[in-house]
Amino acid sequence: MTPDSKDPRWLTAEQRLAWLDMVRVLTRLPATLGAQLERDAGLTFFEYHVLSMLSEIPGHALRLSRLAQLTSSSLSRLSNVVKRLEARDLLRREPDPGDGRASRAVLTDAGMAAVEQAAPGHVTLVRELVVDPLDAKQLSRLHAAHERILDRLDPASSTRPEWLET
Amino acid sequence: MTPDSKDPRWLTAEQRLAWLDMVRVLTRLPATLGAQLERDAGLTFFEYHVLSMLSEIPGHALRLSRLAQLTSSSLSRLSNVVKRLEARDLLRREPDPGDGRASRAVLTDAGMAAVEQAAPGHVTLVRELVVDPLDAKQLSRLHAAHERILDRLDPASSTRPEWLET
DNA sequence: AGCGATTGGTTCAAGCGTCAAGTAAATTGG
């Protein structure tokens, strides 16, 4: 009988071990994926994420504010990154037809090519690190856990791409 | 029949959904925890992690190189952070008795107090976002999945704290 | 219609992380 097992201030031993391992994944996984993308495609994980969101939406165009939500970034950060990506000709900015304040980021052909060139290596690593070590059942349970966590992290689901059917 | 279900270049629809939700967790969870720590304790997630590692090891002291492994950071990053934390008197650097090249970071009383002050709020949020939305079984499966992923991310287990019994 | 508040986006300074280069101490190997 652990005396403080109900004290909300602490975690039980198992909870603590689970959390510490989660922290290790949380820190190492993005770093590892980012290093691969940087090395093989000259893109940050975040830049890749931005381009890949654009590549998947019909029309390859999104308003910056929506793109910021989808990538969980501040508008400020996105603005800077979009400026850099535009300078590299991977996307361009257009005024939004419907709202004079807004801009849309549009993927260029070169941007599309960059995503297509970067994707296989990235996906291979994702498989290797996450998908392959788990069987189908384990992966679907991991997914379910993430969905529950996302309910708390993002109750309004504002970071969820609208073009995904569940 | 999905024609390319075995093509290692792509993920199946389920795998892809699972991965996209994992990416959302990977980006939002650290940001959310970091914001809380910054707001309530004036510490970065990383700074908290550094201090909390020291607080848990017997002796409250670790060589910088080991501390860098435990926190998955570069030595360079750690060196900078340690300098800042030392300036805030949360830890101090001592030459390592056994090796003239090495330094040990030692938690000060103020540093210990800072961790103890920051921990409850942090733990509460971890509970809220991760532990509470899952039941015991789900959490232990999440943990198991993370262990498998860590086998790939860190086969040598060099980021695993030595004072944890499994 | 008109005025204040809100929304969409940019910019700048300050802070933090990264990479390459540097120093110093220990280890290896001939």
Place this chain on the structure above:
DNA sequence: CCAATTTACTTGACGCTTGAACCAATCGCT
């Protein structure tokens, strides 16, 4: 036992992120 290498760490320059301040367009209210 000395030279070459490796290990432990620090520093400095550069790039990215953040947060506050800013502008401009739109919305909400009366």
